[in-house]
Amino acid sequence: MRTQSILNLLVINDDQLYAEQLVQLLSAYYDSVNLGFLDDKEELLRLLRQPWDVLVFGSAYDMNFTEVVGIVQEQSIDLPMICLFHDEAAATAQNDDGLPAIVSGTMVKALKAEQEMAVVMAICLQHDNLRSRRELKTLRHVISEAEQRANVLIKNSKSAVAYIDQGIHIFANDPYLQLFGFKTMNDAIGVPVVDLISGGDSVKGFKQFLRQFDKGNRQEVEFEFESKRTDGSTFEAKLQLASATLDGEPVTQVIIQQNTNNSAEVAKRLAEAERKDKLTGIDNRHGFEKQMALVYEQARQGLLTAGLLYIQLDNVGKIKSSLGLQGVDATVKQVAYMLDELIEDGHVSRFSDTVFTVLVEDKSASELKDLAQHIVTRISEMFIEVDKRTTSTTVSIGIVKIEKNAAAPNVLLERAIDAINQIMIETSNHGGTYHLYDPSEHANSDDHALAESLVDAITNNRFDLSFQPIYDINEDRSDFFEVYLRLPLADADNTVLTPDQFMAVAKTHNLLEKIDRWVLINACKKINEVRKTHPEARLLVQLTGASLVDKKLPNVASQLIKAVGGAAGVLTLQFNEKDILDYLTVAKTQFSALTQVSCQLGINNFGSSAKSIELASFVQPDMVRLARSYIQDINSADNLNTVKSLIVRTSEVHADVLMPYIEDAATMSVAWSVGARYLQGYYLEAPSATIKVS
Known part of the structure; x- marks a missing residue:
């Protein structure tokens, strides 16, 4: 059926x-x-x-x-x-x-x-x-989600939990480390679990117990024994085993319970007391930091987005002068009660004496602004009673979004404080308003903000591409174009960053492959339009080392080549000589796979190492682009002979040579005579936002 x-x-x-x-x-x-x-x-x-x-x-x-x-x-x-x-x-x-x-x-x-x-x-x-x-x-998603949830719960659990593989520790949470006296997780990794069992009979029994579990026997999953700490002291404990996964690989989960009466309940009450503010009854800074860590981790995993509101009382000095510390305490308590009432689905904490923090989940930037304005308005309307006298206050609120690619929690707090400082500048220290920190406005001076701007550029197509023609001497035409990437910033100076200014940050935040993919797709879309009227037009795209080792690249290149006409040579991918040397064996395999899908290959900054010719012979590129040092002072006899010799040796390994950086007439006159097939530079034509075939 x-x-x-x-x-x-x-x-x-x-x-x-x-x-x-x-x-x-x-x-x-x-x-x-x-x-x-x-x-x-x-x-x-x-x-x-x-x-x-x-x-x-x-x-x-x-x-x-x-x-x-x-x-x-x-x-x-x-x-x-x-x-x-x-x-x-x-x-x-x-x-x-x-x-x-x-x-x-x-x-x-x-x-x-x-x-x-x-x-x-x-x-x-x-x-x-x-x-x-x-x-x-x-x-895969279900397994990954389950593992993520389990790991978050385990890391924040008060139970002593560890993962073992073939009887060896590979992970342990803080309660487990504290229970056995390990200072850090690195001290526990690699330690056999039997080293924590006291007595030969117990060790022998546990080995048999573990073997039965590994064979699939689930009738017995608990084992009672005398456990041994790193300092040699012992305690009675019960061990429980369960199957689990860590980073997608099967492992065994170990939970150890110490046989003590009411210890867990006492620890729970102490932990709760530790995170509560005595004056207001809401969470203190310690409670905020724990909640922030949990929210931040979930945001980084893409499970949610969140917002941080840093709320500062404005006129504390005036209140203290007129009503003393009693007035300040009364104001803090009344503001805390008001915030607790206003924030129904969020986490309110007293961060410091006169500063509160609020964490709310799944709100857009406009919703966070609306919430901040609501808080500002409600608190400004409050009348605070202090020993038969009345006072009032206002608050300033710094807002920061917490998303998948957000900076570290301490950086987010610094940004919230920067937002407060911006309010003080704009209001001449009067406060009473809010300010949302926008990373794109600070990308030129803040690496974390720059990383967030890069993610935004990838997601919302905010990069700019320009195209510089390359003159082909053999064919006497300029329908071969190299692609250049730029990142415009949303600052007052209309700054535009070049790859050398942002690629280091992109590498730190694992964005190189995504940027490469964006350039490939969007450059191919541009050349496809041009090929409708100029079917011989071709494209040269510089990619990073991240794409050089990306096994998916040949398939992506194949689909794009087919999409723009399928002709061999329509797309040339270029990699830096240093990246190829760093991943030589992988590069050889990648070049071979790309060649099989009709993609041509190039080496950029060619001649910058002592083994450039040997490298070209090994990976067999279609073309090489000379390093800038060869073009400088090319009019001198020594430099000219060096370039000619390099080009002759390169031609012997069947690779065409591109001579770039032709910026003046003198260099142009020499470039014709050195034997290069391709010429490129501002003297011929500068890069343009549009592809112009001449």
């Missing part, structure tokens, strides 16, 4: 009858087929907000298949695509055997539109492949 199945089919075509015919044929294989039909780009962007299983492309009013591939990839949607053609387009759609030129688990390019059953079979197979990927992704 067939289980109920539904297909969400998106068809881009100008013939709706054809789409309806596909639906009719597919009804033999599905209980329900939901059809989305369109033929223009605006409608596609709208419909991609909905979930689809397969996309079939025939023809559209203002798009081609390449653009559709780019749009889907840019939005990171796992959506199988099938391209259709009519007889007049067969030359580029099929191979010499009359079969589709591309057949993979995510793309079929292309099938004859008239062969409807072949199209139906392709849809069913692509959908089945997609369901398998989705199920695998769901299972």
Whole structure:
């Protein structure tokens, strides 16, 4: 009996009858087929907000298949695509055997539109492949989420918990370390668990117990024994085992309970007392820091977003002068009670004498501002009674967002304080308002803020690309373009950063691969437009070491090359010579894999090491781009002979040479004579935001 199945089919075509015919044929294989039909780009962007299983492309009013591939990839949607053609387009759609030129688990390019059953079979197979990927992704996500939750709970648990692998400690939480006298987790890692068991009989019994557990016996999961601390002292304990995972790998979880009466309850009460503020009854700074650590960790894992409100009383000096410390204490208590009343779904703490903090989850920037304004208004309207006298106060609020790529908690606190200082500057120390810290306004002076600006640029396409033509002496044309990346900042000076100013921060925050991918996709979209009128146009893209070791790069490059026409040489990926030397074996494999998908390869900063020729011979690039040092003072006889010699030796390993940095007429006149195939520089043409083929 067939289980109920539904297909969400998106068809881009100008013939709706054809789409309806596909639906009719597919009804033999599905209980329900939901059809989305369109033929223009605006409608596609709208419909991609909905979930689809397969996309079939025939023809559209203002798009081609390449653009559709780019749009889907840019939005990171796992959506199988099938391209259709009519007889007049067969030359580029099929191979010499009359079969589709591309057949993979995510793309079929292309099938004859008239062969409807072949199209139906392709849809069913692509959908089945997609369901398998989705199920695998769901299972991995469930396992990852469970492991994340377990790890958060264990790290914050008062129980002594450790993970062991083959009887060896690989992780332990703080209560476990304290129980056995380890100073840090590094002291516990690698220590056999049997070293913590006192007495030979107990050790022997535990080994047998552990062997039975590893064999799958779950009848006995508890073991009572006399445990031994690192200082030699002992205590009676009970050990419990459970299967678990750590970083996706199977491990054994160990929970140890010390046999003492009421110790857990006493510890719990002490911990609660430790985090409470005596004057107000709300959490103190210690309580805030614990909650902040928990919220921060969940935000970093992408489980939530949060906001920190740093709330400072404004007129404390005036209150103290007129009402003394009693007036200050009364004001602090009344403000604490008001905050506790206003913040229903959040965490309120007394951070210091006259400063409060509030942590709230899943609020946008505008919602945080509205909340801050509400707090400012309500507190300014309060009348505070102090021994038959009345006073009032106002507050200033610094707001900081806590997101997946947020800086460390101490940096976030510093930003909140910076926001308060900004209020004091803008209000001449009167306060009574709020200020939201915007990392993009500080990216030029704060590495953490710069990292957040990079994430924003990747997510919201805020990078700029420029393109500089390269003159090909052999072909006598300039339709080969190198891509350059820039990051505009939202500051008062309209600053624009170059990669040398932000790539170090990007590397620290593991953003290099994402930036490379953004450049690749968006540069290919640009060259695809140009190739409609200039089909020989080509692209040179510089990538970082992160992409050099990325096993997914050949597949990404293959799809992009196919999307922009599939011609060999349309895309050249360039890597720095130092990165290739650092990952030599990996680079050889990566170059070979990229070559197999018709991607050309280049080496940037070539000649900067003593083994440049040997390197080129080993990885076999299509071209090399000379280091700047070779171009400087090239008019001198020694330097000129050095460049000529390097180019001759490079040609012997079958690599073309690009001579860059041609900035004046003198360098240009020499460049013709050295034997390089490609010339590039501001003297020829400066980079431009648009691709101009001359």
